[in-house]
Structures are given as structure tokens and as C-alpha cells.
Amino acid sequence: MGVSNIFNPASLCLLKSNVRQTQRPIRSFEGNQKGLIMATFSSSPSTVSVEHVNQKLSGDSFIRPHLRKLSPYQPILPFEVLSAKLGRKPEDIIKLDANENPYGPPPEVLEALGSLKFPYIYPDPESRQLRAALAEDSGIESDYILVGCGCDELIDLIMRCVLDPGDKIVDCPPTFTMYEFDAGVNGAQVIKVPRKPDFSLNIEAIAEAVEHEKPKCIFLTSPNNPDGSIISDEVLLKILDMPILVVLDEAYIEFSGNESRMQWVKKHDNLIVLRTFSKRAGLAGLRVGYGSFPLSIIEYLWRAKQPYNVSVAAEVAACAALQNPNW
């Protein structure tokens, strides 16, 4: 879909037959010693093409229109930059601006990273060892689990698989701002349903937004960043009854004393649960997130994800962290 193989004689015929006799296709070929050929074709009339070439196009005219209006994500300063800016040693700074775990990873992680066997080989595209360890840790079979380069990658991957440009998502601020940012990157509209003054979700307003705006998915965070509020089973079930995909972000679940809802995806075909090693195991710098997904959804994420999205070091570190789950 969307790909034509210009070296396939059949598709070449197709290309030629699309060109009217009077419109000579402009072609350029570049070959190299190894026989690799790059070809570009244009089926538009040569006069138009020449004009096109003569036009001075600025780089941003190639950028997708919705991205030209996108405000960049405000990332935090890396430790070394912050340290130089403040004139303090990194070990004298307690960073609180990105909710990193200030205690770092358990000792098992540093030990495992110090004896990496195969850093020169691409990682397992299916992160099999880690998914098996996560199945044991979470109590849900590894078929339901997908691992990513941080929870952030999974948020973007879900949006890429679910949203067409112009589709809508529901966001409930104040909350993690990545949902809004990724929606912008994916050309989606954000319907904001602010939380109540006590930070609880406004269920009535969410139901109204779902009915009138017909959004495709809602991003919920429990415990919520920044206030730590929890979504009760009752409220979550009410939202799951709505015709919308619910993405429940449990980045901080280990700090709440509450059970994860990872296993709920077996009963609810419109629920995705996301978690991360950044907070629970102090691995923010290694980028490992994971989630449980209904089987009817996970299949498509497997197809769309980058094959080597979880590095060898990240998988080894996460497996080692799971040996010490109470860290």
C-alpha cells in the first residue's frame, strides 16, 4: 500500500501508461559501481516541472502543514547542562523537574550493564526476555505486553495507530503534557476536559464531550501527574462504558499502594494500560516503558513499531531491575 516498485516491470508499465504522449516524463538516474540505481520520475508536463525546479522552495514548504504550527515540547535540562549552569556538581543537585527517581536503579542494574555481552548485535525486536519477566511481574501473559523506548514512545505509537489527522482525543488537565504534545504531532485535535478543583475527573463533562465531539480516545493518568490523585474502579468503569479507547497511564502506580489494572485489558477491549521503568526502577535515562493491550489492538502496534525500539542495554537493565522489584 502506498509503495510503487519502479524496478518492477509491471509497475513501470503502470507509470508509463499514466503519462500522456505529449508529456515526456522527466527522469534522472544515478548509478554507482555496485549497480545500485536511484531513479526519480515525474509524470507532470516538462514545462511545469522546469518552473517547479526554478522556484526557490524554502525547506519548510516540505513540512506537513500541521507541524509548521506545532509548538516544541519543553524538555528539561540534562544533568550536565544544569550542573554547569548552576556551578554545582551533579551529585549536589536533587532534580525534581521531571519526576526522575532520585535514588537511581537497584545495584543489580549497574552490575548487569557492566557485563553486557552483545552490545554490538541489534536488540531482540520482540524484547522476549523482558516481556517474559514482565508477565511474571504483572500476572498477565506476555502476548498482551509490548515494550517501548519509554512510555512516551508507546503514547506516540498508540496515536499513530489510532488517529487520523483531524481526529480528536480527550485530555484532562492538569496532567502529563505529553498527550497533548503527541496529539499535535499526529495532527489530532485535543478536547480539554479540566479536572475539578480537587483534581478528580469531571465524569459528566467527559460523557458530554464523548457524545458531542466523538473523540477516538481519552488519556487518563492514575496516579495523576502532578497531583497524585487516583481514579477509582467505579469511575474507570463508567469511562470504559463509553464508546472511546481509554489509555490509562500508570507511570507512578508503584508509589500509590494500589494494584495495577494491567490485567483489565483482558476484559475490556477498549483499554490500554501503560507503565514505565523510569520511576519504579530509576531507569529514565535508559528509556524503557511497557504496557498491556487487548489482543485485537496489540497486533497493529507490533506492525507499526520500529523494530529495534528497545536497546540491548535497556532490556538488560529492565530485566535486572525486575530481580529486585521492591527497590
Ligand SMILES: Cc1ncc(COP(=O)(O)O)c(C=O)c1O
Ligand atoms: C504520567 C507520566 N507518564 C509517562 C511518563 C514518561 O515515561 P517514560 O520515561 O517511560 O517515557 C511520565 C514522565 O514524567 C509521566 O509523568
